[in-house]
Amino acid sequence: MRYLFALLLLLVPILGVWTFVEADRWQLWFPENVSSFGGEIDGLFNLIMYMVAFTFIVTEVALAWFVFKYSANRPGKGVFTHGSHKLEMIWTAIPAVALLFIAFSQMETWAKVKFESNFPKTGEYTKEKPIAELWASQFDWRVRYPGDDGVIGTVDDLERSYEFVVPVDTDVVFHLRSRDVIHSFFVPEFRLKQDALPGHTIPVWFRAEKEGIYDLVCAELCGWGHYKMSGRMTVVSKEEFAKRMAEIKAEWYSNGKEQG
Amino acid sequence: MSLRLSLVATTGLALWVGACQLDKDQKPARPVVHYSLSAATTALGDDGEPVIPSSAQAGIEGSLEMLFGTPQDPQFQLLPEWKDDGFDPNWPQYAKGDSGSGEVDPAELLEDNKLYWRRQLAAIDAGLWDRVFVQDFTPDLRADWNDLCANTPVEARNDEFKKAARELFEGYYPKLSASAELYRQHCLHCHGPEGGGDGPTAPFLNPRPRDYRHGTFKFTAVGKSVPRREDLYRILDEGVTGTSMPSFRRFSRAQLEGLVDYVRLLSMRGMVERSLVATYKEEETLTSGDTLDAYAEVWEKWQKADSKVLTYNGEVPAPTAETIAKGRELFMDAKRGNCYSCHGPEGRGDGASAFALDPETGEVKPTYKDDWGNEILPRNLRLGIFRGGRRPIDIYRRIKYGIAGGPMPEAAASLSNDDIWHLVHYVGSLSERPQHAKAADHGDAHAPEKH
Numbered sequence: 001m002r003y004l005f006a007l008l009l010l011l012v013p014i015l016g017v018w019t020f021v022e023a024d025r026w027q028l029w030f031p032e033n034v035s036s037f038g039g040e041i042d043g044l045f046n047l048i049m050y051m052v053a054f055t056f057i058v059t060e061v062a063l064a065w066f067v068f069k070y071s072a073n074r075p076g077k078g079v080f081t082h083g084s085h086k087l088e089m090i091w092t093a094i095p096a097v098a099l100l101f102i103a104f105s106q107m108e109t110w111a112k113v114k115f116e117s118n119f120p121k122t123g124e125y126t127k128e129k130p131i132a133e134l135w136a137s138q139f140d141w142r143v144r145y146p147g148d149d150g151v152i153g154t155v156d157d158l159e160r161s162y163e164f165v166v167p168v169d170t171d172v173v174f175h176l177r178s179r180d181v182i183h184s185f186f187v188p189e190f191r192l193k194q195d196a197l198p199g200h201t202i203p204v205w206f207r208a209e210k211e212g213i214y215d216l217v218c219a220e221l222c223g224w225g226h227y228k229m230s231g232r233m234t235v236v237s238k239e240e241f242a243k244r245m246a247e248i249k250a251e252w253y254s255n256g257k258e259q260g
Numbered sequence: 261m262s263l264r265l266s267l268v269a270t271t272g273l274a275l276w277v278g279a280c281q282l283d284k285d286q287k288p289a290r291p292v293v294h295y296s297l298s299a300a301t302t303a304l305g306d307d308g309e310p311v312i313p314s315s316a317q318a319g320i321e322g323s324l325e326m327l328f329g330t331p332q333d334p335q336f337q338l339l340p341e342w343k344d345d346g347f348d349p350n351w352p353q354y355a356k357g358d359s360g361s362g363e364v365d366p367a368e369l370l371e372d373n374k375l376y377w378r379r380q381l382a383a384i385d386a387g388l389w390d391r392v393f394v395q396d397f398t399p400d401l402r403a404d405w406n407d408l409c410a411n412t413p414v415e416a417r418n419d420e421f422k423k424a425a426r427e428l429f430e431g432y433y434p435k436l437s438a439s440a441e442l443y444r445q446h447c448l449h450c451h452g453p454e455g456g457g458d459g460p461t462a463p464f465l466n467p468r469p470r471d472y473r474h475g476t477f478k479f480t481a482v483g484k485s486v487p488r489r490e491d492l493y494r495i496l497d498e499g500v501t502g503t504s505m506p507s508f509r510r511f512s513r514a515q516l517e518g519l520v521d522y523v524r525l526l527s528m529r530g531m532v533e534r535s536l537v538a539t540y541k542e543e544e545t546l547t548s549g550d551t552l553d554a555y556a557e558v559w560e561k562w563q564k565a566d567s568k569v570l571t572y573n574g575e576v577p578a579p580t581a582e583t584i585a586k587g588r589e590l591f592m593d594a595k596r597g598n599c600y601s602c603h604g605p606e607g608r609g610d611g612a613s614a615f616a617l618d619p620e621t622g623e624v625k626p627t628y629k630d631d632w633g634n635e636i637l638p639r640n641l642r643l644g645i646f647r648g649g650r651r652p653i654d655i656y657r658r659i660k661y662g663i664a665g666g667p668m669p670e671a672a673a674s675l676s677n678d679d680i681w682h683l684v685h686y687v688g689s690l691s692e693r694p695q696h697a698k699a700a701d702h703g704d705a706h707a708p709e710k711h
């Protein structure tokens with residue numbers, strides 16, 4: 001019997017690790033990363049995952065071993081102990097060190113992605129001159145591009161719902177705003193998530209390195225329609241971007257003859 | 261594990277599986293659902309009796325079912341005269357003025373008919389393969405299309421290929437019953453099963469979801485007429501900003517076109533119902549001739565919608581400080597624009613005539629009600645949120661032709677087109693953010709460039 005139970009317990013780490021190994025093959029893992037900083041974030045994720053995996057395997061194997069070694073079926077009596085001060089110190093200190101290690105290793109990436117002082121300063125788009133304003137509201141996304149004056153918040157702004165078009169290989173800064181409650185901007189392929197707070201204008205930057213259409217979802221429960229608050233992040237070449245902007249502008253100044 | 265435990269466990273499992281099997285067999289067939297009559301039709305009079313006797317109500321219900329089918333199988337009835345013309349209301353014609361006779365030049369059609377789905381079909385017919393936009397298809401159609409194309413290089417695409425492509429597309433154009441299902445999943449909880457704006461979510465919403473049954477739609481390009489397909493499509497595509505009506509652009513074009521078809525069906529059904537009720541109240545009887553007349557009349561309205569489209573001849577002028585100032589003058593001019601009386605001198609939607617004192621309770625209440633009996637306030641124009649869209653042409657249409665179903669009036673005849681554009685620019689400028697000095701409020705990062 002003790003062989004059986006020890007084996008069953010041993011199956012937990014084995015199957016556990018196996019699912020992770022297989023996940024990639026069945027595409028149950030992360031979507032492809034397409035942003036410039038996504039690689040670093042995946043690296044951090046993997047670092048933490050390996051640390052957790054190591055601990056997981058060690059504790060599970062120990063568990064199986066103890067079940068086997070100290071099975072009730074074995075002859076002899078149990079020994080009473082009254083804890084071990086030393087052991088407790090060790091299992092407090094090691095996680096503490098591990099946590100500190102994690103905290104320090106993520107600082108640089110966090111600062112790079114989130115600190116406003118590290119935002120792109122030289123490119124076409126900066127914190128002061130964003131590509132667009134993205135408005136979240138119950139339950140959709142709307143983008144507001146500046147008109148000819150290059151300034152947002154004026155009468156000639158161009159507005160589109162649902163689709164946020166940005167150029168590839170460009171440092172893009174946009175302003176995230178909310179009309180009503182807290183929402184959260186999340187594009188899994190960018191590894192980028194940022195809450196939108198009503199009353200605040202939050203600058204966000206990213207650099208997409210691959211053209212494509214990505215899902216833009218709301219990652220903060222914002223009401224009954226949260227599950228369907230979706231949008232689309234379209235990354236296109238720079239030429240295509242200019243073309244799309246021209247199209248949006250033409251549609252904006254339509255005199256209604258074309259269709260609507 | 262002891263033997264007894266194993267036995268119990270196995271028997272339990274077997275019983276459970278058996279029960280599931282039984283359950284599956286006994287699942288009742290889906291009951292047939294019918295559309296209900298509107299509350300106005302079934303209303304009771306002062307004497308507690310239905311205004312329209314229940315026998316007549318049953319007659320109306322039956323007629324409507326004959327004309328429009330049931331929620332599971334919605335369908336337009338074909339009128340005899342349509343058969344001769346080759347017009348089939350259940351299959352939207354894919355091009356304006358083209359009833360399949362092939363008289364319209366496909367290339368020309370492509371240019372003037374921007375409607376997407378129809379354009380795809382036209383592109384196939386014309387052999388313009390680079391105009392077939394794979395991205396926007398539903399995934400399975402995309403896969404089928406790629407399969408179809410994989411074997412046939414562009415040079416080898418002959419008429420047979422075109423036929424196959426067309427069939428593929430038409431096969432994917434959602435039937436009314438498929439669109440009704442989509443409507444049930446995504447719209448019904450707000451707009452209600454008959455499109456009465458009375459779904460279970462509706463009581464919590466302000467403004468209330470649209471009741472389609474009047475045939476009155478607010479944000480169209482056709483003034484007070486029933487909408488064109490393009491108008492409804494645009495609403496689904498863009499949503500109604502500032503209300504709970506979201507954008508549904510995540511659906512494929514074909515699905516949206518299908519939803520438009522279904523909204524049209526519900527709206528026509530409601531219009532015919534209202535018309536029958538009116539006829540009954542007048543004549544105290546209804547004949548099948550009345551029913552078909554009402555049906556034909558309503559259809560005619562919808563078919564004419566295209567010809568009602570209101571556009572502006574010329575280029576949309578750009579706003580300048582001067583036009584904005586002129587717009588302000590008109591806005592405040594009691595004789596010409598008179599906008600301030602409702603929208604208030606600062607456009608905050610708090611004009612004097614928007615509110616009235618209730619002499620009995622002493623409460624201040626909104627003066628106006630819309631066609632559906634809901635209280636309505638003039639829009640606050642300083643928020644930059646325009647339900648019908650913020651494009652200049654959208655606001656132009658709202659101001660020039662008013663908003664159907666509510667108190668927002670048509671512009672006075674004395675206002676020229678230029679005057680309307682001035683008003684558009686002024687209204688647009690009301691929501692401009694101050695661009696001087698770093699806006700201190702809420703850490704607004706929208707500072708001007710420093711020079």
Ligand SMILES: [Cu+2]
Binds near residue numbers: 183218222226
């Ligand atoms: Cu949300």
